Amino acid sequence: MTATTLSLPVERTRRPSQSRAEAVAAYVLSAPAIICLFGILLLPTLATFVLSFTDWQFGAPTLRWIGLDNYVHLAGDRVFWKSLTNTVVYVAVVVPCSVLLGLGAALLIEAGTSGRAFYRAAFFLPVTATLIAMATVWEIMLHPSIGLINVLIEALGFSKQNWLKDPELALFALAGIGIWQALGLNMVLLLAGLKSIPRDLYEAAAIDGADGPWTRFVTVTLPMLGPALSFVLIISAIRSFQVFDTVAVLTEGGPNKATEVLLYTMYQEGFGFFRAGYGAAITVVFLVFVLLLTLIKARLAEKRVHYS
Amino acid sequence: MSGVSIQRISKSFGQTRVLRDVSLEVGPREFLTLLGPSGCGKSTLLRIIAGLEQADEGSIALGGQQVDGLLPRQRDVAMVFQSYALYPYMTVAENIGLPLLMRRTRAWQRLPLIRRLHPVARAAAGTIATDVRRAAEALQIAPYLERKPSQLSGGQRQRVALARAMVRNPRVFLMDEPLSNLDAKLRVSARAEIADLHRRAGVAFIYVTHDQAEAMTMSDRVGLMMDGEILQVAPPGEIYDEPAALRVAEFIGSPKINTLPGVVRADGGVAVPGGVLEGGSGLAAGTEVVAGIRPEHWILGMSGASGSLGALSGTVRHLENLGSDLFLYAESQGGGPLLTVRAAPETVRQVSPGTAVALKPRPGRVLLFDRSGQRLRARP
Numbered sequence: 304m305t306a307t308t309l310s311l312p313v314e315r316t317r318r319p320s321q322s323r324a325e326a327v328a329a330y331v332l333s334a335p336a337i338i339c340l341f342g343i344l345l346l347p348t349l350a351t352f353v354l355s356f357t358d359w360q361f362g363a364p365t366l367r368w369i370g371l372d373n374y375v376h377l378a379g380d381r382v383f384w385k386s387l388t389n390t391v392v393y394v395a396v397v398v399p400c401s402v403l404l405g406l407g408a409a410l411l412i413e414a415g416t417s418g419r420a421f422y423r424a425a426f427f428l429p430v431t432a433t434l435i436a437m438a439t440v441w442e443i444m445l446h447p448s449i450g451l452i453n454v455l456i457e458a459l460g461f462s463k464q465n466w467l468k469d470p471e472l473a474l475f476a477l478a479g480i481g482i483w484q485a486l487g488l489n490m491v492l493l494l495a496g497l498k499s500i501p502r503d504l505y506e507a508a509a510i511d512g513a514d515g516p517w518t519r520f521v522t523v524t525l526p527m528l529g530p531a532l533s534f535v536l537i538i539s540a541i542r543s544f545q546v547f548d549t550v551a552v553l554t555e556g557g558p559n560k561a562t563e564v565l566l567y568t569m570y571q572e573g574f575g576f577f578r579a580g581y582g583a584a585i586t587v588v589f590l591v592f593v594l595l596l597t598l599i600k601a602r603l604a605e606k607r608v609h610y611s
Numbered sequence: 612m613s614g615v616s617i618q619r620i621s622k623s624f625g626q627t628r629v630l631r632d633v634s635l636e637v638g639p640r641e642f643l644t645l646l647g648p649s650g651c652g653k654s655t656l657l658r659i660i661a662g663l664e665q666a667d668e669g670s671i672a673l674g675g676q677q678v679d680g681l682l683p684r685q686r687d688v689a690m691v692f693q694s695y696a697l698y699p700y701m702t703v704a705e706n707i708g709l710p711l712l713m714r715r716t717r718a719w720q721r722l723p724l725i726r727r728l729h730p731v732a733r734a735a736a737g738t739i740a741t742d743v744r745r746a747a748e749a750l751q752i753a754p755y756l757e758r759k760p761s762q763l764s765g766g767q768r769q770r771v772a773l774a775r776a777m778v779r780n781p782r783v784f785l786m787d788e789p790l791s792n793l794d795a796k797l798r799v800s801a802r803a804e805i806a807d808l809h810r811r812a813g814v815a816f817i818y819v820t821h822d823q824a825e826a827m828t829m830s831d832r833v834g835l836m837m838d839g840e841i842l843q844v845a846p847p848g849e850i851y852d853e854p855a856a857l858r859v860a861e862f863i864g865s866p867k868i869n870t871l872p873g874v875v876r877a878d879g880g881v882a883v884p885g886g887v888l889e890g891g892s893g894l895a896a897g898t899e900v901v902a903g904i905r906p907e908h909w910i911l912g913m914s915g916a917s918g919s920l921g922a923l924s925g926t927v928r929h930l931e932n933l934g935s936d937l938f939l940y941a942e943s944q945g946g947g948p949l950l951t952v953r954a955a956p957e958t959v960r961q962v963s964p965g966t967a968v969a970l971k972p973r974p975g976r977v978l979l980f981d982r983s984g985q986r987l988r989a990r991p
Contacts, residue, residue: 503696506663511775512684512713522709526700 348590355583361573366580373584383585385560386568389474390544393564396478397485397543402535404482405489410524412490413497423494427487434484438552441480442467467554470561477549477562485542489535496531500524530604537600541593565589614639614815615660615783620669622655629655630666631839637783638831639674642809642816643844646826647836648862653819656836657785660817662686674782684713689776693788695768697760697775704743704756707774711739714779746778749811750804766797773805777812784809786818790825802828823863827851835859857984860903866938866951868903868978875900881979885945886923888977900987901980906938906953908976912969913961922971925950927962941968 355373359366377383412422429437444451445466453463466476504523508514513522525532547566550556556563556571565585573582615637622630629652637643645653658664660671662683670679678686689710697706712721712735719725720732727733747753750770760768769789776784789805790798806829809816820826826833827847834844843855854860860868873883875898881888888902912922925941928949932938937956940949952970954962962968979987 501694501696503692503694504698506658506661506683507690507692507696507698508709509663509683510661510688510690511710513709514682514684515718518713518718523698526698529700 351583351586351590354580355587357580357583359580359583361577361579363577369580373581376581377584377588382560382563383568386556386563386565387588389560389562390546390564393474393478393481393546394540394543396475397481397546398536398539400478401482401485401489401539401543402532405486405535406493406528406532408486408490409493409497412494423491426490429484430487430491434548435552437484438480438549441549442553445476468558470558473554473558473562477546477553480549480553481543481546485539489539492535492538493528493531496528497524499531500527533600533603537596537603540596544589544592544596614641614674615817616672616675617656617660618670618672620656620659620666620671622652622659622664622666629839630659633669633839633841635834635841635844637815637817639815640813642806642818642829642831644818644820644826644830644833645836645841646820646823646833646862649821651836652839653836654787657690657787657817657819660783661688661690661785687782688785689779689781689783690785690787691769691772691776691789693791695760695772695789695792697768697771699760702757702759703747703752703763703771704740706760706771707746707756707778708739708743710775710779711735711742715739742778743774746774749777750774750808765793766801769793769801770804773808777808780812780814782814784812784814784816786816788820789818790820791822798825805829823865827863835862837862853986854903854978855986857901857903857980857986860978860980864905866906868905869950871902871904871947872982873900873902874898881977883923883945884947885925885943888972894979894987898987899982901982901984903978903980904972904976906951908973909950909952910971910973911939911952911954911958912971913966922969923950924967924969927964927966927968929964930959930962932956932959939968941970943970 354366356368356370357366358369358372408422408426412419412426415422443449445453447453447463447465447468450466452466457463464472467473500523504527505519508519508523513519545566546564547570550562550564550567551570554562556567566589569582569585569589572578572585615635617633617635617637620630620633621628633652633656635643645656647653655664659666660673662678662681662685666679670677672678673686673688698709701709715735715738716732720729720735725732726736743756744753747756750773752767752770752774755763755767755771760771763771769792772789776786786805790801793801802825805816805818809829818825818829830847832844832846833850835842835850837858843850843859845853845855850859851863854863857870861870871883871888873881873888875894875896876882876887877896879893881900881902883902888904894900923943923945925943927939928942929940930937931940934956937954937959939952939954939958939962941952943950950970952968981987
């Protein structure tokens with residue numbers, strides 16, 4: 304995070320005492336924002352970072368500095384590696400699917416003439432719903448014997464699956480729920496992006512000969528959607544890195560750690576086993592990933608995708 | 612063979628009729644300007660010619676070929692938009708070259724890797740680069756070919772839009788207020804450039820604007836549109852001197868034409884409030900008319916001799932000295948709105964607010980309209 308100084312176009316021909324008074328006033332006025340920024344965002348992050356070098360047990364009166372021990376332990380922890388791999392697989396499935404489906408839905412809605420508001424609201428519904436409550440509904444839907452999904456699959460001639468209990472399938476079942484949930488927000492953001500493309504450009508493209516659906520899409524829509532698309536990609540990546548509630552409600556990391564993900568492991572270590580220091584170390588790893596994505600986003604924002 | 616032939620076009624958006632039975636012929640090398648206030652339907656007509664809008668009725672032929680139902684691409688027209696509609700993520704060269712790229716290559720030849728490797732695609736890229744450079748040099752934007760539109764000034768962007776239009780030699784140029792985003796000085800020089808472009812291109816231009824200066828300076832003919840109808844199509848001088856309707860006379864000319872309600876007298880003169888406009892109108896006595904006199908068609912007298920036949924008398928209320936021209940705003944004794952009079956700038960030594968003046972129209976310069984606004988051809 305960087306601090307930027309704003310220079311206001313104020314006359315600079317004042318007496319020194321007056322300019323000092325101005326400086327004091329400036330600090331006093333910005334103090335609430337600075338205090339909040341540090342107190343709510345920066346200090347907790349720093350505290351987590353510091354805690355990750357200690358052996359603090361949640362609620363314990365004392366703690367000991369143990370240096371990199373937590374990280375060394377992490378490097379050899381089979382559960383952590385399983386959890387990290389699962390998280391990356393989850394992100395790798397959810398991000399492309401939810402962005403592509405969101406883009407498809409946005410394009411279809413934008414191209415349609417009637418019922419736009421209905422489709423928009425319908426796709427957006429999962430975003431507004433409480434995921435814990437929705438997870439329970441999904442649990443019933445995915446139920447091995449009475450679940451709607453298995454009933455449908457059987458009607459189509461396939462064999463029933465035990466979605467949440469099969470180690471091969473559980474993570475992808477959760478990813479499916481993740482896509483269902485992320486799709487709506489991606490669609491709304493991309494719809495806004497589509498709306499902001501000037502109609503003139505499509506008309507110029509029509510006259511220039513770029514008028515087939517595919518040519519028009521790659522000549523105008525996709526490049527003009529660049530800013531919105533990169534934002535959506537990064538936001539859905541960060542959000543799917545944070546996957547927690549479906550795991551906690553539906554599988555608790557099982558079966559046999561098949562759905563163990565970073566935040567769930569962190570939660571287990573920190574609040575299940577009370578190893579707060581170790582949990583903090585996992586959080587730091589998690590933060591590094593999110594920070595990396597944020598950096599990519601900032602870099603993308605600088606280059607290419609913005610044209611103004 | 613005609614350049615553009617527009618037959619009885621009508622168009623409605625919902626309940627609003629924006630074009631009513633519009634017909635127009637544009638010569639193969641003609642520069643025709645559609646002039647009118649905003650909302651008169653001129654842009655819609657242009658977009659129908661381009662194929663961006665479908666007409667409800669009527670048909671259009673370009674170069675003798677019916678184009679109704681054809682896509683914009685198939686009509687072989689070029690269009691310059693008010694916003695320029697440049698692709699912001701492409702360089703100037705890519706912007707200008709896009710119409711050529713789309714016509715000279717197939718979709719699969721434009722795919723990233725194939726574009727560089729396939730012989731046809733590479734050959735096309737070579738000829739496109741040559742043509743783009745030629746167009747850019749003609750419009751003096753060759754030094755900016757590798758820049759993005761956002762790095763260019765308004766005038767340069769406008770030239771890029773023109774270059775993109777001229778690069779593939781279309782059979783008609785359509786321009787939708789291409790100068791309205793430029794500042795006043797640039798607009799004057801851009802006018803000369805577009806007129807020059809027209810001479811070199813040698814094809815029909817249809818130019819839409821609400822600015823009469825653009826219409827008068829560049830066009831071979833001006834089509835004046837109001838409320839979805841073309842009121843008159845004529846060369847600039849004729850549309851100014853011989854307007855077909857009062858609305859045309861009022862729209863063209865700045866300051867606006869003076870209008871006086873009057874009645875034709877037995878001797879052919881026209882009685883207006885405060886005086887009589889002399890001369891044989893050839894109209895039946897008692898005909899109710901509106902007399903229009905342009906500001907430069909008054910003869911200004913200093914006598915102040917009131918009531919003398921064939922003259923109006925009034926009092927100067929306000930002066931505008933533009934250096935090259937002096938405009939007097941005089942209150943007629945007969946009342947009504949202030950009369951606008953153009954006088955030589957030297958006159959400023961003789962008049963000031965409050966000066967009594969006598970006004971007489973130049974012989975043969977009174978335009979008569981009936982009370983519905985239609986031109987009456989005989990003059991007083």
